[in-house]
Amino acid sequence: MKIVVCGACGRMGSLIIKNVVKEKDMELVGAIEAPNTELEGKDIGETIGIGHVGVKIRGANFLKEVLKDKDPDVLVDFTTPNAAVENIKTASKMGVNLVVGTTGFNEEQMKIIEDCVEKNNIKAVISPNMAVGVNVFFKIIEDLASLLEDYDVEIIEAHHRHKVDAPSGTAMKALEIICDKRGKSKDVAVYGRKGIVGERSDEEIGVHAIRGGDVVGDHTVMFLGNGERLEIIHRAHSRQAFVNGVLRAIRYIKHAKPGKISDMKDVLGLR
Numbered sequence: 001m002k003i004v005v006c007g008a009c010g011r012m013g014s015l016i017i018k019n020v021v022k023e024k025d026m027e028l029v030g031a032i033e034a035p036n037t038e039l040e041g042k043d044i045g046e047t048i049g050i051g052h053v054g055v056k057i058r059g060a061n062f063l064k065e066v067l068k069d070k071d072p073d074v075l076v077d078f079t080t081p082n083a084a085v086e087n088i089k090t091a092s093k094m095g096v097n098l099v100v101g102t103t104g105f106n107e108e109q110m111k112i113i114e115d116c117v118e119k120n121n122i123k124a125v126i127s128p129n130m131a132v133g134v135n136v137f138f139k140i141i142e143d144l145a146s147l148l149e150d151y152d153v154e155i156i157e158a159h160h161r162h163k164v165d166a167p168s169g170t171a172m173k174a175l176e177i178i179c180d181k182r183g184k185s186k187d188v189a190v191y192g193r194k195g196i197v198g199e200r201s202d203e204e205i206g207v208h209a210i211r212g213g214d215v216v217g218d219h220t221v222m223f224l225g226n227g228e229r230l231e232i233i234h235r236a237h238s239r240q241a242f243v244n245g246v247l248r249a250i251r252y253i254k255h256a257k258p259g260k261i262s263d264m265k266d267v268l269g270l271r
């Protein structure tokens with residue numbers, strides 16, 4: 001499978017590339033960075049410390065040319081919401097399938113992405129967290145949301161100091177899963193608390209983001225009742241956890257339904 005990686009020099013993109021070049025059934029054919037990058041034309045392998053791989057870094061302003069020239073099977077995007085939307089528009093128009101891990105999309109951006117996938121009838125796996133453990137965590141909290149239906153829920157996440165979006169995409173997905181299961185709108189979320197906020201309502205779900213150091217990604221969902229609480233915690237020790245899921249998502253693409261966004265539940269057979 002021919003792969004183009006967007007965000008090639010980033011924390012995730014570079015680790016994805018280090019993995020892809022070792023896989024027998026995958027070939028790295030493109031490494032895309034920010035538009036007008038000063039790394040333009042440099043070998044991606046030399047830049048990320050794995051030696052010459054024969055693929056030049058190109059700015060996203062050349063994405064169309066790269067896709068036309070290399071005709072990849074999948075474009076993998078781990079960038080920023082604005083960058084990802086532009087990359088997705090370009091790739092989908094050219095019939096290139098997608099694996100997207102970028103987080104922080106707003107509702108309008110998600111709608112644009114859904115339209116791109118549907119109108120161009122491409123295949124896509126999009127998930128805020130590609131780790132196998134997190135996707136099992138999602139399944140468990142969905143069950144607990146109804147098993148402990150009258151328990152208060154609070155969501156806490158912790159990430160490294162460089163993360164730009166908050167709360168994490170994973171925390172927002174956890175909120176969505178619990179709200180859907182309990183038949184509530186996501187507007188019940190309370191993002192942090194300060195001051196005389198009054199007693200907690202039954203409805204609200206607190207969402208709290210911690211930032212600091214090099215934390216790879218921790219997520220906790222607390223179900224709090226009278227006299228007890230149940231906490232479900234996932235801790236990523238290494239970004240390799242996410243990359244293992246990315247490789248599975250790339251391989252799943254040929255089985256994915258065209259015109260529809262698949263997620264890691266589909267990839268991992270958790271439906």
Ligand SMILES: NC(=O)C1=CN([C@@H]2O[C@H](COP(=O)(O)OP(=O)(O)OC[C@H]3O[C@@H](n4cnc5c(N)ncnc54)[C@H](OP(=O)(O)O)[C@@H]3O)[C@@H](O)[C@H]2O)C=CC1
Nearest residue numbers: 007010011012033034060078083101102103128129130242
């Ligand atoms: N789904 C999952 O499992 C996971 C998702 N993520 C998400 O992935 C995203 C990236 O995270 P991370 O790797 O830590 O971030 P980084 O900031 O390390 O990497 C992003 C890279 O994208 C580059 N970039 C910016 N604009 C473009 C563009 N238009 N086209 C191509 N590349 C571009 C940046 O370049 P420059 O710095 O020059 O701007 C940077 O090198 C985040 O949204 C994060 O939340 C992270 C981990 C796991």
Ligand SMILES: O=C(O)C1=N[C@H](C(=O)O)C[C@H](O)C1
Nearest residue numbers: 103128129163168169170217
């Ligand atoms: O930015 C990160 O690092 C991560 N982002 C994802 C998110 O926002 O949920 C997934 C993971 O926790 C790491």
